[in-house]
Amino acid sequence: MSTRVAENVSALELADYQKAVRLVLRHPLITPVYPDGGALATVRRWAEQLRTDLMEVLGYRLITTADTARLQRAQDQLDPTRPALSRSGRPFDRRRYAYLTLTLAALGRHGAQVALGELADAVAADAARIDGLGLDTGRKHDRDAFVDAVSWLTERGALRLADGSAASWVSDPERAEALYDIDREVLTAVHQPTRVLQHVTSVTALLDSAGARSLSEGRRAQRLSASRRARRLVLEHPVAYYADADPELTGQLRAPALAEDLTRLTGLTVERRAEGIALVDTSGRLSDTRFPGxxxxxxxxxxxxxxxxxxxxxxxxxxxxxxxxPSAAERLADRAGRIDLALPAQGVFEQATADREDTEEETEGENGGSAALEVxxxxxxxxxxxxxxxxxxxxxxxxxxxxxxxxxxxxxxxxxxxxxxxxxxxxxxxxxxxxxxxxxxxxxxxxxxxxxxxxxxxxxxxxxxxxxxxxxxxxxxxxxxxxxxxxx
Structure with a gap:
């Protein structure tokens, strides 16, 4: 696999290409204004090579349009370390995430522009039909949470402030207003699920790792799937411990090709120790969290x-x-179980508990046949x-x-x-x-x-x-x- 990474990139341009790779990995959504004015041009220059390498090495799909670049990641685990952030820099809570999704739905029903108060009324009408949510524009707490969701979309260019002030509306919605232009292309790129969400019965159904072990795959396809999962494990986590990895990934993590692929793709150094392997980002060019910091x-x-x-x-x-x-599978089951408990008990989600129990039984069966030494x-x-x-x-x-x-x-x-x-x-x-x-x-x-x-x-x-x-x-x-x- 390593011979195919950046094969059409000259040695003189490799550093620029790796910069584009790090950019799109750190910011899965890139627009004319987000994360900065020059990011989209950088990614579009290398779009064809990026699409090839990100799919071959990581199993990620890059979708580019005239005004957006959207990276669709393959997700193997639940990752709580990259939350959406409010205007004050705090991670979104459940209410803010709910308002964000309802805002996206409401914007799909509007034309080229929308007033903030009008959008809030539309979201409030939808939120009122959800037990325990609601949106009361008469409460500043709710207005703050709603505007955090709107500001998240504004920062990425899905909305552009045309007139007024959102902060003034939060302070006094009776006297202040804000008018936004809606960018349909960016709005579509924000929400591009890789699953048919109506068919999702538990949070683990959103993940890709279960399909990676399909027995119906051929041996070559299984090896390719395992190699991509191993590379994602190293890329997405501070360290990949051998003792914590699935048995089918251990050989891939130890293979020299993994280090060659990731180093050539990202420009970062792969560090190996007896206990595991890590992609070292000393400059902070890729990491979303620096430590020490x-x-x-x-x-x-x-x-x-x-x-x-x-x-x-x-x-x-x-x-x-x-x-x-606790193993990675046990941590995933615990986290998924706690999330599933908060899902609606009716409709397509009512099988969540049964699905989770089946998954746990399968995991126990797999672990029972493993001869791995307990660390x-x-x-x-x-x-x-x-x-x-x-x-x-x-x-x-x-x-x-x-x-x-x-x-x-x-x-x-x-x-x-x-x-x-x-x-x-x-x-x-x-x-x-x-x-x-x-x-x-x-x-x-x-x-x-x-x-x-x-x-x-x-x-x-x-x-x-x-x-x-x-x-x-x-x-x-x-x-x-x-x-x-x-x-x-």
Whole structure:
């Protein structure tokens, strides 16, 4: 497969092609305005080669039109790490996702333009027919959630503000209004499901991995399907652990062709260790989340991760208990089960529970025939984690955000969520399991850097000097660039 990647791209143009690959992988929807004004031209230049390589290597389908480029991913797992974001940068909740889908449906029934208030009334009428949802334009909470959905579409170019202000409408819908132009081409590209949603009976039916193991496929087709799944596993996750992969993927993950394909396709480096394989993005050109990174949560997570790694490496009577981690199939079943419980109990979804039970039985049967050795990981208790978080806050809290500094339980929870998203730990009942990649940060050191105190001369006729306004500001925690990573 590796000989076919970028085969029509010259050595001089390979870096530009790889830039286009990273662009479309990071932004599955590209329009004349999103993510920036030049992105669409970059992708369209390489559209033909991109379509070939993304399908051959990853099983992804690229659809291009005059004003859009839409990447249809093949999804093997449920990924909670790439949510839609509100205007304030917070992940969408269920209400906002519901408003987004209802807004898309309502826009399909409008002409070239729509007023925000009119669109809100249309969405409210649909939302009223859904138990537990509703949209009351008289409540600012509901208006905020609705405008977050509208703003998400506006950012991507499906809507263009022609007049007025959405923020003013949120504040006072009786006195303010906003008028939007509707871009039909972008609107169509936003929602292009790869499944007939009316036939979906559970969340796992949205995934592609079940079809990848079809016994009706020929051996060559099965190998191609497995190779694509393995490449997607490495591309879409911080690390692919051999112990966590399906048995049919282990050989593909270890094959030299995988590293060659992904390196030539993305321009990034594939790093192999005894426990697994990772696509290393040191520049942040592809990753949607950087670690180490800036901000209170990322910095606290790094410091806590270093302490967890040190504790995990202890031996003798201080050695932590070793426990098996939930497998990828078990984590998927648990997450899918919790999502399915929120689906409507009537209509096409009523088979969700039965489908999930059948899937679990099949998984248990497959695992029962496997002779894979169970891998165990150091278990770190919640009480220990709370104590270390308190120590970190006391030592470095001067540079933390005030709301998190005053709520250590929330800080711990968000830091562990980040570590889990980066495949550094697995959250389990009563604590976490330390995964092998966490050892990379065992020797991390940090320091609080004091802000310089600037002396300024007072106005004429005065004597002495005063400190600048910034002199009284709290010390700042180290920037991300000051992290000392022993692995580098």
């Amino acid at each position: 800036g901000g209170t949560v990322a910095q606290a997570a790094l410091l806590l991760g270093a302490r967890i790694s040190e504790a995990a490496a202890r031996t003798g009577r201080h050695a932590p208990e070793l426990l098996p981690a 165990r990981y150091p278990f770190i208790t919640t009480s220990w984690l709370r104590a270390r978080t308190k120590e970190i806050t006391e030592q470095y809290g001067a540079g933390f955000a005030a709301d998190l500094r005053g709520d250590p339980d929330r800080l711990l929870d968000e830091a562990l969520d980040l570590l889990a998203a980066m495949s550094l730990v697995v959250r389990v009942v009563g604590g976490v399991l330390a995964l092998p990649l966490l050892a990379r940060y065992r020797g991390v050191t940090a320091e609080v850097k004091a802000r310089p105190r600037v002396r300024t001369t007072q106005s004429s006729g005065s004597t002495g000097s005063t400190d600048s306004p910034e002199a009284g500001a709290p010390d700042a925690l180290f920037p991300a660039d000051d992290v000392k990573d022993p692995a580098q």
